[in-house]
Amino acid sequence: MNEFIAQLFFLLIVGIATYLLAKRIKSIRKNILLGRPIDRHDRKPERWRTMLLVAFGQKKMFKRMIPAVLHLLIYIGFIVINLEVLEFILDGLFGTHRLFAPFLGDFYTFLINIFEFLAVGVIVSCVMFLWRRNVLKIRRFQAQELTTWPKLDANIILITEIVLMLAILTMNASDQILQDRPEADYTNTGRLIFSAVLIPLLDGLNTSTLIVVERFAWWFHIIGIFAFAIYITYSKHLHIFMAFPNTYYSKLEPQGKMENMPAIANEVQIMLGKQPEEANASAEEIGRFGAKDVNDLAWTDLMGAYACTECGRCTAECPANQTGKKLSPRKIMMDTRDRVEEVGIQLEKGEQGKDDGKTLLDHYITRGEINACTTCQACVEACPVNINPLSIILQLRRYVAMEEAQSPASWNAMFSNIENNFAPWKFSPADRFRWADELSNEVESKKEKL
Amino acid sequence: MNETEKIQIPTMADMAARGEMPEILFWVGCAGSYDDRYKRVTKAFVKILNKVGIKFAVLGTEESCTGDPARRAGNEFLFQMQAATNIETLNGYNVKKIVTACPHCFNTLKNEYPELGGNYTVVHHSSFLQQLINEGKIGIEGGGAFKGKKITYHDSCYLGRANNIYEAPREVLAALDADLVEMKRCRTKGFCCGAGGAQMFKDAEPGKKEVNMDRTEEALSTGAKTIAVACPFCMTMMNDGVKHKEKEKEVQVKDLAELIAEHERL
Numbered sequence: 001m002n003e004f005i006a007q008l009f010f011l012l013i014v015g016i017a018t019y020l021l022a023k024r025i026k027s028i029r030k031n032i033l034l035g036r037p038i039d040r041h042d043r044k045p046e047r048w049r050t051m052l053l054v055a056f057g058q059k060k061m062f063k064r065m066i067p068a069v070l071h072l073l074i075y076i077g078f079i080v081i082n083l084e085v086l087e088f089i090l091d092g093l094f095g096t097h098r099l100f101a102p103f104l105g106d107f108y109t110f111l112i113n114i115f116e117f118l119a120v121g122v123i124v125s126c127v128m129f130l131w132r133r134n135v136l137k138i139r140r141f142q143a144q145e146l147t148t149w150p151k152l153d154a155n156i157i158l159i160t161e162i163v164l165m166l167a168i169l170t171m172n173a174s175d176q177i178l179q180d181r182p183e184a185d186y187t188n189t190g191r192l193i194f195s196a197v198l199i200p201l202l203d204g205l206n207t208s209t210l211i212v213v214e215r216f217a218w219w220f221h222i223i224g225i226f227a228f229a230i231y232i233t234y235s236k237h238l239h240i241f242m243a244f245p246n247t248y249y250s251k252l253e254p255q256g257k258m259e260n261m262p263a264i265a266n267e268v269q270i271m272l273g274k275q276p277e278e279a280n281a282s283a284e285e286i287g288r289f290g291a292k293d294v295n296d297l298a299w300t301d302l303m304g305a306y307a308c309t310e311c312g313r314c315t316a317e318c319p320a321n322q323t324g325k326k327l328s329p330r331k332i333m334m335d336t337r338d339r340v341e342e343v344g345i346q347l348e349k350g351e352q353g354k355d356d357g358k359t360l361l362d363h364y365i366t367r368g369e370i371n372a373c374t375t376c377q378a379c380v381e382a383c384p385v386n387i388n389p390l391s392i393i394l395q396l397r398r399y400v401a402m403e404e405a406q407s408p409a410s411w412n413a414m415f416s417n418i419e420n421n422f423a424p425w426k427f428s429p430a431d432r433f434r435w436a437d438e439l440s441n442e443v444e445s446k447k448e449k450l
Numbered sequence: 451m452n453e454t455e456k457i458q459i460p461t462m463a464d465m466a467a468r469g470e471m472p473e474i475l476f477w478v479g480c481a482g483s484y485d486d487r488y489k490r491v492t493k494a495f496v497k498i499l500n501k502v503g504i505k506f507a508v509l510g511t512e513e514s515c516t517g518d519p520a521r522r523a524g525n526e527f528l529f530q531m532q533a534a535t536n537i538e539t540l541n542g543y544n545v546k547k548i549v550t551a552c553p554h555c556f557n558t559l560k561n562e563y564p565e566l567g568g569n570y571t572v573v574h575h576s577s578f579l580q581q582l583i584n585e586g587k588i589g590i591e592g593g594g595a596f597k598g599k600k601i602t603y604h605d606s607c608y609l610g611r612a613n614n615i616y617e618a619p620r621e622v623l624a625a626l627d628a629d630l631v632e633m634k635r636c637r638t639k640g641f642c643c644g645a646g647g648a649q650m651f652k653d654a655e656p657g658k659k660e661v662n663m664d665r666t667e668e669a670l671s672t673g674a675k676t677i678a679v680a681c682p683f684c685m686t687m688m689n690d691g692v693k694h695k696e697k698e699k700e701v702q703v704k705d706l707a708e709l710i711a712e713h714e715r716l
Contacts, residue, residue: 063639256612257561261526265566268530290524319642319665324658372655375522375647376607381638394522401524410652411523418528422514423480424651432483433510436459439493443457 010092010222017226024233028306031344035299036287038259040249047248050386055247060384064313067132070125074161077118077125078240081168084115088222098175098187109190116172116194119165126158126165133158140312145331150236150310157237164224171217173198174210181207242307243385249300250386255377258394259298264289290398293359294340297395304387305337314379314389320372327372329379329389335364336392361396370396371408457500461510462543472507474573475545477559479552480515481682487689488682491551494711495575501716502587506549512539516558523648530566533558537568551575551707553608553681554646560613574609576619576680576706589625594713596626601709602633602674604665604688605640606681619680622706626713631672641665645683666691670701677703 040047053059058075061068090099101108133141133154141154172195178184184207202210232238269275291297314329315321321328339360346356361367373393380388401407407415414424422429465472476499482492499506517532540548548570550556560572583589601623609615616637623630635641644654644661654660666688669677677692679685688703704712 254557254561254613256557256608258521260562260565261530264526264530265534268527268534271531272534274534289526317639319644319661320655320657322641323644323661323664325655326657327655368655371652372657373647374607374642374644374649374661376642377611378607378639378642381611394524397522397524398526399524402527407523407525408652411525411648414523414648414651415520415525415528418515418517418520418532422532423484424515424519425480425484427484429511429514432513433461433508435478435483435489435492436496436508436510438489439459439496440457442493443497 004095007093007095013223013226014089014092017230020230021233024230027344027348028233028238030347031340032299032302032306034295034340034343035297035302036295038298038300040251040300043252046252047250050250050252051244051248054250054384054386055243058384060382060386063382067129070128073118073121073125077122077165080118081115081122081165084112084168085222085225088218088225092222098189101187101189106190109192112172112189112192113194116169116192119168120194123162123165126162130155130158140316143312143315143328143330145328145334146310146312150334153235153237154310156231157235160224160228160231164221164228167217167221167224169195169198170202171195171214171221174202174214174217177203178207178210178214181210183207184211236308236310239307239309239385242303246303246307247386249303251300251388251391255380259391261289261398288399289402290400291392291395292361292399292403294336294343296399297336297360297392301336301388301392301395302340304389304391305333305340307385308333308337308387309385310334311384313382313384314387317378317382319374319376319378325368325372326366327369329393332365332369332389332392333387336360339364361399365392365396367400367406369393370400457496459496460507461512462507462545463510463512465507466543470505471544473505474507474547474549474578475540475543476506476508477548477550477552477555478508478513479550479555479682481686482551483513485682485686488685488705491682491685491705491707494705494716495551495707497711497716498579498582498588498707498714501714502582509539514539516555516563518554518558519648519651521558521562522646523651533563533566533568537563537566540568540570545570547571547573549573549575549578551680551682551705553606553612554683557608557612574613574615574618574680576609576615576622579622579706579710580618583622583625588710588714589622591713592627594626596628596676596709596713599628599676600631600672600674601626601628601676601678602631602669602672603636603678603680604633604643604669604684605636606679606684607640607642607646609680610640611638619678619706622710623678626709628676631674633668633672635668641668643681643684643687645687650683650686660691662687662691663694666695670695670697675701676709677701678706678709679703680706 058072061071087098087100091097132138172192175186175189176192176196177199178186179188202213205213232240288296294302310330312330318327318329370393373390375390377390380390417424417426421427462475478492481488514536515532516536517529520532521529548559550559553574556572556574559570603619603623605616620630641664642661643665669688677688679688685703685705692698692701692703
């Protein structure tokens with residue numbers, strides 16, 4: 001009967017977690033699709049390869065060795081230890097205990113030892129990451145945008161992972177002691193090397209207390225995992241999932257190529273009295289030139305915002321940021337996520353949503369920030385999951401230049417130079433070829449000297 | 451180029467009038483046409499073209515800004531106008547292959563004109579010079595003015611990260627027999643000179659330091675007496691940095707084409 005209640009309770013927990021997670025995934029998907037359409041369904045083999053190399057293979061992480069190795073340990077730990085969650089769930093649903101142990105025998109012992117090794121690896125890495133953030137105060141974790149919630153979020157993630165791993169080790173340690181006590185009737189798992197270290201701390205306890213400890217650790221771990229899974233969707237830690245679609249849909253053209261605006265290209269063709277190549281992109285379809293708010297950005301930009309884990313490799317490489325300008329590519333992504341979440345919540349409440357008087361430009365990202373960008377693509381190159389902060393910056397600039405004509409005065413001067421003199425400087429077009437005469441004269445006079 | 455021959459700088463219009471087609475169009479760019487310092491790069495490159503005897507032409511006064519700075523500053527409309535005009539000119543002459551010394555022009559012509567109807571083989575002069583070296587047309591003589599001298603190379607963002615050209619400029623420098631010393635931030639980690647994205651045409655936003663000073667300090671710290679560049683904007687920014695540090699007497703900022711022309715005693 002007792003078992004039955006536990007099973008029912010477990011089923012309820014799984015149900016609630018699944019419901020909350022599904023609801024949250026749905027709203028994130030909806031938020032991302034607030035962005036304007038952009039086709040990224042071409043070149044599929046290349047996309048799969050990019051995802052396998054960059055997300056699955058963590059290729060770009062290895063530009064910085066120490067965090068790469070520590071991160072790899074957590075990553076492998078996450079993937080492999082989650083195999084054990086399968087046994088947890090089956091045990092929970094069927095009221096069994098270590099369902100796989102009798103079937104797998106020695107291999108089970110081997111597997112659990114691997115999991116324990118990785119659990120220790122995760123703990124070590126997380127402790128070192130906490131150390132780097134809070135004691136060493138590594139520069140890229142000390143930026144202005146990384147105070148309050150983002151800072152707390154990072155620490156919560158690391159501490160949760162440590163606690164979850166400690167729960168597994170405690171569970172395994174108490175389980176091993178109980179296996180040696182005939183009255184407890186625990187399934188034999190073989191010797192588990194890492195959790196065995198904890199045995200001296202626990203074997204003074206009587207059997208019934210030990211069972212409570214073991215059961216508590218089991219429930220703590222599995223409920224903890226469900227709670228963490230839901231937490232992740234509100235956190236920067238969402239990168240563990242979003243890294244995959246984000247790399248799959250990443251830009252495959254040369255980084256220097258800017259997104260074309262066919263509507264304007266057509267407009268210009270018509271102005272020049274030519275037949276536009278694509279007659280279907282008529283002027284009515286164009287909502288806005290460039291981006292003022294999140295719904296003007298491409299959906300891939302919004303997906304990037306959800307894929308960002310705020311590591312700050314972009315900002316650490318940004319020449320504007322490194323010389324003290326306001327621009328931080330990481331902040332561009334964080335602002336975009338904050339704004340799209342805000343719009344999403346309002347839309348769900350049935351409120352005006354994006355017409356709340358606020359916009360991404362000005363209320364989140366200032367003009368000083370976007371004007372500081374040199375478009376050097378260091379941020380794009382640095383991102384371990386192929387996020388493109390530059391794409392957002394350039395779309396905001398397009399809005400400022402074309403919808404508002406509010407670009408910095410010297411840029412407006414440059415525009416009129418190009419328009420009138422066909423060069424960004426104020427030189428006469430007639431002088432464009434003067435260098436040739438100069439060169440001919442120089443060569444001639446050199447000959448005369450000889 | 452024979453000592454008695456005049457230097458040849460044919461325009462596309464001349465060639466078309468004679469019913470001839472050049473092998474390459476040399477796209478000079480605005481800096482290469484107007485900027486006093488960068489005109490020397492244009493001239494050096496034309497001397498090289500004359501020396502190797504390749505059939506080339508320039509657009510002369512028919513050339514116009516590619517629209518790159520307008521596009522990066524957000525003015526897509528102006529960019530599209532420039533692109534349409536240039537593509538009409540280039541297609542009118544049936545241009546097939548373009549070589550340019552400006553990475554910004556290179557990026558625009560190569561990556562952004564095709565979808566607007568301008569399809570050309572576009573080569574940056576660093577790759578072009580590398581090819582000439584590989585073919586044994588230049589840089590075959592050992593020794594020369596730069597033998598054993600320390601040179602550092604500053605990666606242009608629009609060559610490097612934008613278009614993955616990291617080795618060609620370095621191979622050109624290797625032909626000089628020079629001692630190439632790398633800055634810590636090089637290749638994919640190359641630090642911008644500060645001029646890209648239309649920054650060339652406005653003052654920097656408020657900050658603690660100018661981007662070009664940061665980069666110049668790094669370049670100077672290598673101990674190299676020559677800072678090699680492959681972009682007109684990088685040239686201006688690094689030159690300004692060196693002058694600001696009052697090092698212009700000892701340290702020179704030179705484009706790859708100038709270095710090759712000097713090596714070839716052109």
